[in-house]
Amino acid sequence: MNRIDRLFSEKSGEILSIYLTAGYPELNDTPTLLKALAAYGADMIEIGIPFSDPLADGPVIQQSSQVALGKGINLQLLFTQLKDIREHVDIPLVMMGYLNPILQMGMETFLDKCKHTGIDGVILPDLPPEEYDDTYRHLFQARGIHHILLLTPHTGTERIKRIAALSSGFLYLVSDASTTGSKASVTDQQLAYFKRIQALDLGIPFLIGFGISNHETFQAACRYARGAIIGSAFIRALSVDDSLTLDEKVQQFIQMVKGNKR
Numbered sequence: 001m002n003r004i005d006r007l008f009s010e011k012s013g014e015i016l017s018i019y020l021t022a023g024y025p026e027l028n029d030t031p032t033l034l035k036a037l038a039a040y041g042a043d044m045i046e047i048g049i050p051f052s053d054p055l056a057d058g059p060v061i062q063q064s065s066q067v068a069l070g071k072g073i074n075l076q077l078l079f080t081q082l083k084d085i086r087e088h089v090d091i092p093l094v095m096m097g098y099l100n101p102i103l104q105m106g107m108e109t110f111l112d113k114c115k116h117t118g119i120d121g122v123i124l125p126d127l128p129p130e131e132y133d134d135t136y137r138h139l140f141q142a143r144g145i146h147h148i149l150l151l152t153p154h155t156g157t158e159r160i161k162r163i164a165a166l167s168s169g170f171l172y173l174v175s176d177a178s179t180t181g182s183k184a185s186v187t188d189q190q191l192a193y194f195k196r197i198q199a200l201d202l203g204i205p206f207l208i209g210f211g212i213s214n215h216e217t218f219q220a221a222c223r224y225a226r227g228a229i230i231g232s233a234f235i236r237a238l239s240v241d242d243s244l245t246l247d248e249k250v251q252q253f254i255q256m257v258k259g260n261k262r
């Protein structure tokens with residue numbers, strides 16, 4: 001069973017997925033962070049593939065991507081860094097990135113490396129659902145890798161149903177039409193959007209991302225979805241207080257989001 005499917009079958013709510021930028025804060029930190037996140041209570045991890053023109057990313061993730069690219073991270077090196085990760089980490093791992101570097105590698109080569117590494121799903125925000133369905137869907141399915149699609153507040157009802165039918169594993173419910181970034185609270189407009197999606201009963205679980213940053217916003221998201229995805233707030237936590245080790249920063253962050261519960 002794909003680890004994403006296993007997670008959703010075993011845990012009914014408060015699923016915490018953490019996004020990290022590969023190669024940040026230091027070039028070889030990604031395996032260390034994956035191990036720490038799994039150890040301290042993350043349920044799933046999204047590994048961001050740095051790209052020079054990340055249209056959907058806010059300033060925090062954009063800056064972390066630029067730092068990682070400057071230090072020499074690339075897709076080939078990332079797979080090399082992750083070659084033994086399944087000896088240490090058993091929670092779902094998802095690759096999130098943009099189409100350009102993946103097509104440079106070759107979609108089939110990329111998916112073969114994902115399967116060999118133990119990657120459970122892929123999120124490609126700039127891959128149109130129709131192109132995925134026509135050109136790539138069979139490649140993902142043949143390797144048992146989920147392709148997770150995104151919904152935004154402006155997505156119409158019929159298209160929501162179409163995207164839900166094409167997505168596998170879960171749906172990524174974008175909470176805000178802007179780029180990624182931390183928000184202190186959830187707005188009434190966002191809550192109405194969450195309720196609208198919830199009422200459609202789409203037959204696939206969804207997680208809420210973009211703007212989730214603390215215990216309050218995590219809990220608010222979990223009232224309307226199976227869990228939430230946190231990115232910018234975690235990246236920011238890695239870049240402050242150099243008196244702490246990476247392990248300590250991860251532990252503090254997970255405890256903050258969960259309200260000091262393990």
